[in-house]
Amino acid sequence: MEATIATIIAAAAPLLFVTAGENISEKSGVINLSLEGSLMLSALTGFVVAFETGNTWGGFVAAALVGGGFALMVAFASITLWLNQVAVGFALASLGIALSSFLGSGYTGKPGGPIAVPPMDIPVLSELPLLGPALFSHNVVVYASLLLVLVVWAYMYRSRPGLSLQGVGERPEAAHARGVRVNRLRYVYTVLGGLLVGIGGAAFTLDAKLGW
Numbered sequence: 715m716e717a718t719i720a721t722i723i724a725a726a727a728p729l730l731f732v733t734a735g736e737n738i739s740e741k742s743g744v745i746n747l748s749l750e751g752s753l754m755l756s757a758l759t760g761f762v763v764a765f766e767t768g769n770t771w772g773g774f775v776a777a778a779l780v781g782g783g784f785a786l787m788v789a790f791a792s793i794t795l796w797l798n799q800v801a802v803g804f805a806l807a808s809l810g811i812a813l814s815s816f817l818g819s820g821y822t823g824k825p826g827g828p829i830a831v832p833p834m835d836i837p838v839l840s841e842l843p844l845l846g847p848a849l850f851s852h853n854v855v856v857y858a859s860l861l862l863v864l865v866v867w868a869y870m871y872r873s874r875p876g877l878s879l880q881g882v883g884e885r886p887e888a889a890h891a892r893g894v895r896v897n898r899l900r901y902v903y904t905v906l907g908g909l910l911v912g913i914g915g916a917a918f919t920l921d922a923k924l925g926w
Contacts, residue, residue, distance in 0.1 A: 732749065
């Protein structure tokens with residue numbers, strides 16, 4: 715039972731990063747439908763960079779940049795070029811899926827254990843009966859994903875910048891009338907959301923409990 719709960723929590727970590735990133739993007743008024751392609755390509759990038767360099771955290775950085783790059787393309791196409799967000803998202807999703815399949819063929823079956831994020835038990839708490847091993851025997855990425863949920867919630871609903879973020883997405887005209895630079899904020903939050911999606915992609919391939 716403890717092992718099952720621990721695996722579920724570890725498996726949820728990448729999804730929490732992706733969900734938080736897309737939530738931020740959508741709150742700003744930009745729907746990033748390239749998620750599947752961005753996620754797969756960032757997962758591949760994270761693994762390849764970590765495998766080739768031996769630097770696990772470098773893999774996370776590279777994956778985040780891929781996710782941010784996809785989000786920047788979505789933002790540019792929808793905000794600056796006024797293209798249909800749905801069409802752009804589907805096109806980029808297909809591109810990411812195809813690229814990850816083509817570029818990743820040479821890395822199929824490569825051992826990833828040595829570059830996986832190592833576990834980091836929390837002293838005392840991890841020794842608690844029943845819940846200790848399930849909740850407090852993960853790695854820093856899993857802990858960060860749980861903390862991220864609280865941070866995003868507090869930012870959106872308990873801070874002035876978070877209220878501005880919601881205003882930009884829900885009532886851009888009113889936000890503009892109050893001096894908020896709507897398009898700039900949409901760019902910033904869309905790219906920020908993409909960076910989180912990229913981190914989620916790397917978490918899929920660099921978490922020992924998920925991949926190895």
